[in-house]
Amino acid sequence: MALDQSALHEFLVNELAVDGSNLTSDAPLFSSGLIDSFALVTLLTFVENESGLMISPEDVNLENFDSIDRILGFVSRAQN
Numbered sequence: 840m841a842l843d844q845s846a847l848h849e850f851l852v853n854e855l856a857v858d859g860s861n862l863t864s865d866a867p868l869f870s871s872g873l874i875d876s877f878a879l880v881t882l883l884t885f886v887e888n889e890s891g892l893m894i895s896p897e898d899v900n901l902e903n904f905d906s907i908d909r910i911l912g913f914v915s916r917a918q919n
Contacts, residue, residue, distance in 0.1 A: 842889035842914055847907045850885050864907040879904070890914045 844864050851868070852859040855878045868874050874882065882904070883894055892914065903913035 844907055847910060867905050869905050870901060892917050
């Protein structure tokens with residue numbers, strides 16, 4: 840499975856129990872409280888496994904991880 844918008848959406852709904860009815864690609868995940876810091880570890884592991892990246896602690900911030908779009912943008916930048 841490639842890390843794309845669909846895969847991230849499915850993971851958030853199925854694994855982290857995020858309500859998918861209003862989950863858009865630009866919906867804030869952390870700043871809105873949809874997911875918490877405990878879920879972050881699971882999310883980071885998923886992103887690393889699907890993208891082949893090793894995410895450094897300094898990259899873990901709202902700018903990179905607060906929405907599906909931001910996560911995909913971060914992965915794209917990190918892979919190039």
